[in-house]
Amino acid sequence: MAAPELDGPEDEGLEQGLFSHLIELRSRLMRGIVAVLVVLGALIPFANRLYTLLAEPLVSRLPSGAHLIATEVASPFVTPLKLAFYAALFIAMPVLVYQLWAFVSPGLYRNEKRLARPLLVAALLLFYLGCAFAYFLVLPAAFRFLTAVTPQGVEMMTDISHYLDFVMLMFFAFGLCFEVPVAVVILAAIGVVNLEQLRAGRRYAVVGAFTIAAFITPPDITSMIMLAIPMCLLYELGVLAVRWLIKPEGVEAT
Template identity: 50%
Template sequence: MSKPGDSDKAREEQTQAPLIEHLIELRSRLIKAVVVIVVIFLALYAFANDLYTFVADPLMAMLPPGSQMIATEVASPFLAPFKLTLVVAVFLAIPFVLHQAWAFIAPGLYDNEKALAIPILVSSVALFYAGAAFAYYVVFPLLFEFFTQTGPANVAVMTDINQYLNFVLKLFFAFGVAFEIPIATFLLILSGATTVESLSQKRPYIILGCFVIGMLLTPPDVISQSLLAIPMYLLYEVGLLFGRLVRRRRQAAEDATD
């Protein structure tokens, strides 16, 4: 004869079992992501100095002939390329990491949510990469040309390799995140948290917010602040455009069902 507490204990064990299974799966996904990052890092480490040279090219192209970067710390010649290689490994592994995250959460989503989530994930990765590419090919040449030509004539520009790396990584991250604005705007409209009309009326505040964010995420100069703020606002308008398209499709679908 079973005791009254036996059934409660059985129900508790049944509840804990799925949780443990989810935690085990999550650990497995995290381990796979870390392993991929480590493998990419090991494959790239032999080219660590070449990667640093590539990242430093926008600045070196603006320096006078014969100029070079310097290392003010003993370990900087090793640590700066090492750090850059690790960041590049994470950067390249983002699609796989997001795939692991998607494989973990997808079973709990409805079919319509899956159909929407996949394009959002793909476009988010593409926009982040586009933001980093925009920073390297557009922002860096303009920024470094301004910095190297505005100093006094008798001052030689010799940038520390570690300080330069921190500077460009901050800009890479800032522009990568800024290019996610269309996705954020689209999701706000799609979820019903706001409307296209409401966001359109707040344009003056959005413009001000873009410049404030640009001021916080970039070095303290007007050039880099503007180079981040202006694309952020344009991308905001892109998000509004997609929001309008989705609203029209929804209205057309509702009219067809009526």
């Protein structure tokens, strides 16, 4: 009969290593939460002004006499606070990404770090770019279309909470759609696709871009085209990034 296994120095070392990682994870999470709370505290006094700025693409295109409304008693107070929280997450995102990177980077190889750093920076910048694209270009075009097709005798008065939810959903959707180059590079890095397959799949990428755009954007052709074309261009950017960053198998660094 085999003797029972006893806890040895290796088991104790594993437990201590796991415990230290949990402590570091808690520390990183707390730093990220503190960063969000600090930004939130700074934004709360300007919550109403932030909402006015967010509502401008719709309000400036409403017919004369139309305006946003609040259908719930607490909406005029709660909705600007929700927006301030979303804005705090948006502004503090670089800190959150850095804390994530600082936690996982010690376990990566040097070549993985070399690839992960530019990908993280690019992902953050592309998400911001997608949100800005939605706010400055897509939302004005969409609201111009929606106000133009409002039936005669119907007044367009949108609830402030529903408007906030709609705009945040658009920001998130466009931010994710602008991550196409990062997704392409990751797929190539893990071996799912190679450069030749990416080049051969351009037609499928175009069809996929227009399909996604039709599903995400408001029901007007202008908004769909305004999302689909940038996604196609970003796919090409991802192909170029794969060519620059990902070496074919069997090719050694000189």
